[in-house]
Amino acid sequence: MSTTLHFHKYQGTGNDFVMLDDRAETFDAADHALVRHLCDRRRGIGADGLILLRNHPEYDFEMVYFNADGHLGSMCGNGGRCTVAFARQLGVIETETRFLAADGPHEARIDADGTVHLRMQDVAGQQELENLGVFLDTGSPHVVRLQAAGTLAELNVFAEGRAIRYGELFREKGTNINFVEAPAAPGQPWQVRTYERGVEDETLSCGTGVTAVALAASQHGATSPVHLRTPGGDLRVTFQTQPDGSFQHVYLIGPATRVFEGRIDVA
Numbered sequence: 713m714s715t716t717l718h719f720h721k722y723q724g725t726g727n728d729f730v731m732l733d734d735r736a737e738t739f740d741a742a743d744h745a746l747v748r749h750l751c752d753r754r755r756g757i758g759a760d761g762l763i764l765l766r767n768h769p770e771y772d773f774e775m776v777y778f779n780a781d782g783h784l785g786s787m788c789g790n791g792g793r794c795t796v797a798f799a800r801q802l803g804v805i806e807t808e809t810r811f812l813a814a815d816g817p818h819e820a821r822i823d824a825d826g827t828v829h830l831r832m833q834d835v836a837g838q839q840e841l842e843n844l845g846v847f848l849d850t851g852s853p854h855v856v857r858l859q860a861a862g863t864l865a866e867l868n869v870f871a872e873g874r875a876i877r878y879g880e881l882f883r884e885k886g887t888n889i890n891f892v893e894a895p896a897a898p899g900q901p902w903q904v905r906t907y908e909r910g911v912e913d914e915t916l917s918c919g920t921g922v923t924a925v926a927l928a929a930s931q932h933g934a935t936s937p938v939h940l941r942t943p944g945g946d947l948r949v950t951f952q953t954q955p956d957g958s959f960q961h962v963y964l965i966g967p968a969t970r971v972f973e974g975r976i977d978v979a
């Protein structure tokens with residue numbers, strides 16, 4: 713007997729997600745094949761990831777994020793903003809919230825124009841990687857690699873990202889890789905293109921990725937707020953740098969848009 717699954721589709725700067733209202737906890741989170749199918753752009757709905765919104769006894773809701781490969785991911789910044797917008801659409805929250813995600817509690821608020829300010833976890837610091845760039849954990853693992861001026865648009869992010877993700881350093885757990893070009897003139901944004909683990913391809917934008925880029929950019933003279941431009945749109949990151957090199961009060965700020973809702977047949 714086939715059943716239908718009611719879903720919503722959201723996107724934040726072009727990073728897109730299937731959102732399921734799973735407050736009744738009927739979705740089997742161990743069904744990786746189903747998540748993969750729903751995220752399939754030819755046979756399913758199509759998305760970079762899938763998110764369950766669930767009830768939680770101590771928070772407004774819990775966000776359970778899966779990568780498009782069907783496996784539970786770590787934190788997703790664009791998905792986090794979309795989940796906040798979805799929670800408001802469902803009437804679970806109004807304009808401010810405290811919710812739980814894979815990397816711990818998050819606070820967020822929604823502006824009148826729909827912009828979501830999402831507080832990220834404090835970040836302990838960054839690690840130098842020889843001949844590669846820096847590594848930071850912003851809820852998900854990220855390499856930040858600075859590119860020479862004028863080279864980002866032509867870069868083969870898929871091939872270069874894949875080589876690092878499956879290279880010796882990261883093969884086992886994988887990593888996301890952000891390729892970055894510094895602003896050509898003051899007031900212009902940092903440009904970012906990201907290869908995402910779990911999607912195993914370039915996505916139009918990655919929220920934890922631009923967060924990592926903004927923090928890394930502070931070592932190259934960038935000050936909060938940092939403006940970032942991804943192929944899918946613009947984001948802002950604000951933060952405070954501590955004397956020990958850690959980062960606190962980290963916020964990812966940007967849009968979260970509902971695109972459509974529908975039903976899909978599932979076996």
Ligand SMILES: N[C@H](CCC[C@H](N)C(=O)O)C(=O)O
Binds near residue numbers: 785787911919
């Ligand atoms: N797109 C997400 C990142 C998902 C993280 C995932 N790709 C992983 O590390 O497994 C974001 O906006 O932060």
